[in-house]
Amino acid sequence: MTDLDHHRDRNHEPSTDDELSVSSVANLCTELEENVARVIVGHDDVVEHVVTAMLGRGHVLLEDVPGVGKTMLARSIATSIDCMFRRVQFTPDLLPSDVTGVNVFNQKTREFEFQPGPVFGNIVLGDEINRAPPKTQSALLEAMEEEQVTVDGDTRELPDPFVVIATQNAVEPNRTYDLPFAELDRFMKKLELGYPEPDEETELLGRTVGGHPIESLEPVTDRETIVRARETVAKVRVEEPVRAYATRLAGYTRENARVGVSPRGTIALLRAAQARAITEHREYVVPTDVKIEAPVVLGHRIRTDDRARDGDRVVEEALERVPVEAERV
Structure with missing residues (x-):
């Protein structure tokens, strides 16, 4: 089995x-x-x-x-x-x-x-x-x-x-x-x-x-299996370049908003990216996983003083302007 x-x-x-x-x-x-x-x-x-x-x-x-x-x-x-x-x-x-x-x-x-x-x-x-x-x-x-x-x-x-x-x-x-x-x-x-x-x-x-x-919907899994699935997701590899990219995205929000993304938010972003990688049958995270998750993970954690430029817009800017790879000095 x-x-x-x-x-x-x-x-x-x-x-x-x-x-x-x-x-x-x-x-x-x-x-x-x-x-x-x-x-x-x-x-x-x-x-x-x-x-x-x-x-x-x-x-x-x-x-x-x-x-x-x-x-x-x-x-x-x-x-x-x-x-x-x-x-x-x-x-x-x-x-x-x-x-x-x-x-x-x-x-x-x-x-x-x-x-x-x-x-x-x-x-x-x-x-x-x-x-x-x-x-x-x-x-x-x-x-x-x-x-x-x-x-x-x-x-x-x-x-x-x-x-x-x-x-x-x-x-x-x-x-x-x-x-x-x-x-x-x-x-x-x-x-x-x-x-x-x-x-x-x-x-x-x-x-x-x-x-x-909803009245006829049946379970397809159980609590124990979800716990085990979470353990598998937690083991998905997040290499240093991907971690550094997430850090640069968070840094952009902190520099360009009154309140930027907290470290808790960066952790949430990478955990979401790990789960995203699983859906693609991968045991490692790629930058695309981070990009897909960033808008829904980061936007609500940002505060600006400009009503026309909310947290979602700051995240869009970050994804457009922050390079995936660190610039070489």
């Missing part, structure tokens, strides 16, 4: 000692994307970005207008993996303890017991995250960076893997809150779906008028 057969066998409990090959992880990515495409029509590139972010040990922020499928995309990804899925509907009255959990006094044992919040899941959907005030949003800071939660002085580890897929509306500015910059920086990628093309929307209507395909 091959590695790929292992993740298809629902009764197989994979050992952490079994290493998935690059080819089997690439095939797993394809299988996940094709499964999600049964629900999400016309956004294959966005689906691929979400899958590679997950395998690159990152979190994803989906921002767009209401009704284009942000929440459904997150649900489809979660449903495609047999793991713990938790959902948090962010509202203005949501408290931090509603996310992380709270200690509750047990009258029978006369002791406090910890009741875990929805953050204790493998894939956590933060729906409309910008409807909650910054204090509640910041409840995710420790979880997203350190994969742990501290409540009343006690620190508890989160399940492995732990992935946050958050959605936020790009409209109703008077009824939403801006995400703290420190939280934005913890999202590996910020993605937009956009409206479907006419033929895509027609196909979508045909799929959903009678009943929604």
Whole structure:
């Protein structure tokens, strides 16, 4: 039985000692994307970005207008993996303890017991995250960076893997809150779906008028296999010239914006590039992987004083002007 057969066998409990090959992880990515495409029509590139972010040990922020499928995309990804899925509907009255959990006094044992919040899941959907005030949003800071939660002085580890897929509306500015910059920086990628093309929307209507395909979607892999796939991605080689190129891109943003890309952002860029290389059946990163990932990994980490020149534009400039190879002195 091959590695790929292992993740298809629902009764197989994979050992952490079994290493998935690059080819089997690439095939797993394809299988996940094709499964999600049964629900999400016309956004294959966005689906691929979400899958590679997950395998690159990152979190994803989906921002767009209401009704284009942000929440459904997150649900489809979660449903495609047999793991713990938790959902948090962010509202203005949501408290931090509603996310992380709270200690509750047990009258029978006369002791406090910890009741875990929805953050204790493998894939956590933060729906409309910008409807909650910054204090509640910041409840995710420790979880997203350190994969742990501290409540009343006690620190508890989160399940492995732990992935946050958050959605936020790009409209109703008077009824939403801006995400703290420190939280934005913890999202590996910020993605937009956009409206479907006419033929895509027609196909979508045909799929959903009678009943929604999400209801019949089945898992194609499990938690253990995702953990092993992540280990394979982490071993993808990133040679010094590629690391130096990523550093020069980050340096350009710091020199040409009020707030440039942090080292955390550069790490996220290379982790995303590692996952991108896997999808091409490669065990090493090339500059093209970095270029493909840079726009969705770096743009939201940049702040400028020019409204006409936002972070996305700074990244475009960096990709145009920063040479792949260092100039010889």
